[in-house]
Amino acid sequence: MKVYQCDQCEYASVSNKYRCPSCGTGNLQEQDVSSKGTVYSYTDIHIAPAEFAHLAPYTVALIQLDESKAKVTVRTDGNVQIGDVAELDYVEDGAYIYRKC
Amino acid sequence: MTNVYIEGIGMTKFGKFVDKSMKQLLVEASIEALENAGNPKVDAVFVGNFMGGSIGNQEILGALVANELGLGYIPTAKVEGACASGGIALRQGIMGILSGEYDTVLIAGVEKMKHASTADVTQAINAAMDNDSNEKQAGLTFPGFFGVLANRYFYETDATKEHLAMIALKNRENALHNPLAQFQKPTTMEEIMEARIITSPLGLFDCSPTTDGAAALVITRKKGAIHIRSSAQSSGPTQMQDADDLLSLPAVRESGRLAYEKAGVGPEDIDVVEIHDCFSMTEMLAIEELGFFNKREGWLAVEQGRTTATGDKPVNTSGGLLSRGHPIGATGVAQMYQLVQQLRGTAPNQVEHARLALAQNLGGTGSYSTVHILERL
Numbered sequence: 001m002k003v004y005q006c007d008q009c010e011y012a013s014v015s016n017k018y019r020c021p022s023c024g025t026g027n028l029q030e031q032d033v034s035s036k037g038t039v040y041s042y043t044d045i046h047i048a049p050a051e052f053a054h055l056a057p058y059t060v061a062l063i064q065l066d067e068s069k070a071k072v073t074v075r076t077d078g079n080v081q082i083g084d085v086a087e088l089d090y091v092e093d094g095a096y097i098y099r100k101c
Numbered sequence: 102m103t104n105v106y107i108e109g110i111g112m113t114k115f116g117k118f119v120d121k122s123m124k125q126l127l128v129e130a131s132i133e134a135l136e137n138a139g140n141p142k143v144d145a146v147f148v149g150n151f152m153g154g155s156i157g158n159q160e161i162l163g164a165l166v167a168n169e170l171g172l173g174y175i176p177t178a179k180v181e182g183a184c185a186s187g188g189i190a191l192r193q194g195i196m197g198i199l200s201g202e203y204d205t206v207l208i209a210g211v212e213k214m215k216h217a218s219t220a221d222v223t224q225a226i227n228a229a230m231d232n233d234s235n236e237k238q239a240g241l242t243f244p245g246f247f248g249v250l251a252n253r254y255f256y257e258t259d260a261t262k263e264h265l266a267m268i269a270l271k272n273r274e275n276a277l278h279n280p281l282a283q284f285q286k287p288t289t290m291e292e293i294m295e296a297r298i299i300t301s302p303l304g305l306f307d308c309s310p311t312t313d314g315a316a317a318l319v320i321t322r323k324k325g326a327i328h329i330r331s332s333a334q335s336s337g338p339t340q341m342q343d344a345d346d347l348l349s350l351p352a353v354r355e356s357g358r359l360a361y362e363k364a365g366v367g368p369e370d371i372d373v374v375e376i377h378d379c380f381s382m383t384e385m386l387a388i389e390e391l392g393f394f395n396k397r398e399g400w401l402a403v404e405q406g407r408t409t410a411t412g413d414k415p416v417n418t419s420g421g422l423l424s425r426g427h428p429i430g431a432t433g434v435a436q437m438y439q440l441v442q443q444l445r446g447t448a449p450n451q452v453e454h455a456r457l458a459l460a461q462n463l464g465g466t467g468s469y470s471t472v473h474i475l476e477r478l
Contacts, residue, residue, distance in 0.1 A: 013342070013343050014235065014342055015234065015343070041249045041347060042249060043245045043252060043300045043301050043302075043303075044248075044298070044300065045240060045241075045242060045245045045300045046298050046300060047219065047223065048220075048223070048240060048242065049226075050221060050224045051224065053220055055240060058240055060239050060249065061249075062347065070342070071342045071347075073236040073239050073340070073341055073342040074235075074239055075239040075240055082252065082256050093238055094235055094238035095238035096235055096239065
């Protein structure tokens with residue numbers, strides 16, 4: 001999992017930015033970290049936009065990564081609860097698909 | 102402090118209008134606002150609209166209004182800021198007057214959504230997410246974003262789904278007295294709690310509907326009874342995964358802070374509030390972010406009835422987005438329609454002696470927020 005860590009403060013994100021939005025002065029440096037993390041929150045989506053309607057109901061979760069301050073939004077394979085430990089299973093059409101460990 | 106005043110207001114009924122075009126709704130609300138203002142000369146038009154192009158194939162809304170109303174060859178523009186399009190259109194008009202360029206500006210907001218399927222509307226609304234992100238590709242939706250927030254809120258506090266239902270019920274009860282509101286059928290806690298799930302834990306009554314409708318305002322530098330004491334706008338993270346604190350909406354917090362600072366008042370001074378309750382959970386977070394209640398304690402205020410029309414901090418006396426309806430581009434303007442009525446003493450669910458009023462309009466998953474503070478002189 002690629003994350004972008006500020007070289008001046010604690011800010012980290014899974015998406016790169018021109019400069020750190022938190023301290024406004026630092027630059028973000030690319031890092032490779034483990035995909036493993038903990039479910040910070042989630043929702044089971046029953047009503048989906050046209051492009052995802054064939055998947056509904058499906059679960060989208062926000063994962064707090066173990067090795068970074070960054071969080072990442074993923075789709076999970078099956079239901080999850082806050083506190084569940086999960087990791088990347090595969091990447092599909094630009095989406096991270098996670099499964100419980 | 103601004104030197105801008107609201108002179109006239111207009112609004113169509115909100116609901117489903119298959120026989121009316123977007124232009125007809127816009128013109129209807131605009132004429133009412135002009136008549137209400139005594140038909141002044143208008144120097145510019147700003148129209149708030151989000152999906153006229155994507156699901157209605159209709160743009161050039163500013164020029165349409167100027168032409169249909171015979172306003173002359175004045176400058177006009179459509180303003181897009183997702184669900185905050187109306188609030189940002191108002192702010193652009195205010196900035197135009199503050200700059201000295203215009204004396205009087207017509208602000209309108211409109212959306213026509215009911216002709217499209219739910220899947221198509223959800224898809225069009227998703228244009229307000231970052232297409233180029235793993236988050237959108239994961240299948241996150243707008244309701245989904247607030248579902249994720251709600252589950253975390255329940256985890257960190259003693260709030261439950263019942264507290265969200267209390268918000269939905271309050272706004273429905275307010276709408277029952279608002280003849281322009283979309284939903285005027287009474288409901289119960291049981292019906293709200295048992296309604297089908299849209300995105301857990303949010304059910305049907307926790308989500309604002311699709312709506313056709315328009316609203317309009319005439320604002321001017323000529324001194325009048327309703328003073329726009331301050332106008333503020335902020336941006337926030339465009340992705341949920343970039344939130345520093347998931348239970349915070351920084352755009353709401355910052356636009357509120359700026360609006361209070363410019364107006365020289367605090368949350369304790371505000372008599373009546375219209376908040377962007379696109380979801381019941383959004384109202385919960387916004388009452389905290391605007392400083393009416395402590396962080397993570399909004400649910401207690403809801404439980405105590407403090408945000409009802411007769412509470413000490415009445416929120417969404419119009420019925421809010423949940424029950425007045427949410428024609429996206431019109432919403433920020435419709436909030437002002439209700440607050441001007443409150444300050445004139447002619448509102449549905451009138452708050453006694455209301456003098457200071459606040460409106461907060463949100464766009465995207467916290468991407469945009471405007472706050473306007475009005476004062477009765």
